Amino acid sequence: MTAILEIQQLAKKSWNKGNQETSYLFAEVSAEIQQPERISVIGASGQGKSTLLRTMALLETPDKGDMLYEGVSYLKKESRLWRKQICYVAQQAVMLPGSVEDNLRTTSRLHGGTYDEKLAAQLLEEAAMDGLDRNKNASELSGGEKQRIALIRSLLLRPSVLLLDEVTASLDSISARAVEQLLVRWHKEEGATIIWVTHDLEQAARTSDRTWFMSSGTLLENQRTTDFFRQPTTEAGRDFIRLLVSGEKL
Numbered sequence: 001m002t003a004i005l006e007i008q009q010l011a012k013k014s015w016n017k018g019n020q021e022t023s024y025l026f027a028e029v030s031a032e033i034q035q036p037e038r039i040s041v042i043g044a045s046g047q048g049k050s051t052l053l054r055t056m057a058l059l060e061t062p063d064k065g066d067m068l069y070e071g072v073s074y075l076k077k078e079s080r081l082w083r084k085q086i087c088y089v090a091q092q093a094v095m096l097p098g099s100v101e102d103n104l105r106t107t108s109r110l111h112g113g114t115y116d117e118k119l120a121a122q123l124l125e126e127a128a129m130d131g132l133d134r135n136k137n138a139s140e141l142s143g144g145e146k147q148r149i150a151l152i153r154s155l156l157l158r159p160s161v162l163l164l165d166e167v168t169a170s171l172d173s174i175s176a177r178a179v180e181q182l183l184v185r186w187h188k189e190e191g192a193t194i195i196w197v198t199h200d201l202e203q204a205a206r207t208s209d210r211t212w213f214m215s216s217g218t219l220l221e222n223q224r225t226t227d228f229f230r231q232p233t234t235e236a237g238r239d240f241i242r243l244l245v246s247g248e249k250l
Ligand SMILES: Nc1ncnc2c1ncn2[C@@H]1O[C@H](COP(=O)(O)OP(=O)(O)OP(=O)(O)O)[C@@H](O)[C@H]1O
Pocket: 012, 013, 014, 015, 016, 025, 043, 044, 045, 046, 047, 048, 049, 050, 051, 052
């Protein structure tokens, strides 16, 4: 494994500025991300997990720090090319105008790639959506269907790093498991790195090798998943696990 992405002392200012100094939503976030790797991002609501992922995808601008993709700073890369390699999939999927098929085709076209129809069909099947009418207007899809189409749209770009924001949150448990399996296979076969925000600790334990725990305005713990769930190194980490699983074994 080699480091594909490095984040150095990353910080994002908070909108809710205090009276005196500028406050930060998160600061001093540093990590090396290997290729391929599976990372889950966990932590209480409002810790900035989504904002961190959006910043890593350059949908937000860092206020401090640097990010290096294959050793090159984001400041020296064209943001369009950065976003093609480091792809963010939002929790609230936004569909482009037109049909499901238009959505699948347009994203590849916008990023200058060719549309892989065979792969699209395979991914739809794996995501338990093979029965879906691809001529249907995308705006008429359910929340869970939109979420899966948004994910497939991104996979079709074959990014090196996938940043997933609670992508199974709107799905029933069977569809959620199908998407999990699809992502595990994708990671294995495509060698893609997956960084996944989830509030489902069992899902984090099932699908990641490394866990990032966000708390106290920073990336407080960055450990192997098995180590984090067995023995968080910080008091905040221990409290978080204790509160959420209340003695349940993961
Ligand atoms: N610069 C900023 N960018 C984004 N959110 C900000 C910023 N400054 C303050 N906030 C606030 O901080 C919180 C950050 O939200 P974010 O969605 O990133 O956290 P989260 O850990 O992913 O939460 P959740 O688990 O509930 O999705 C929000 O309440 C938002 O209003």
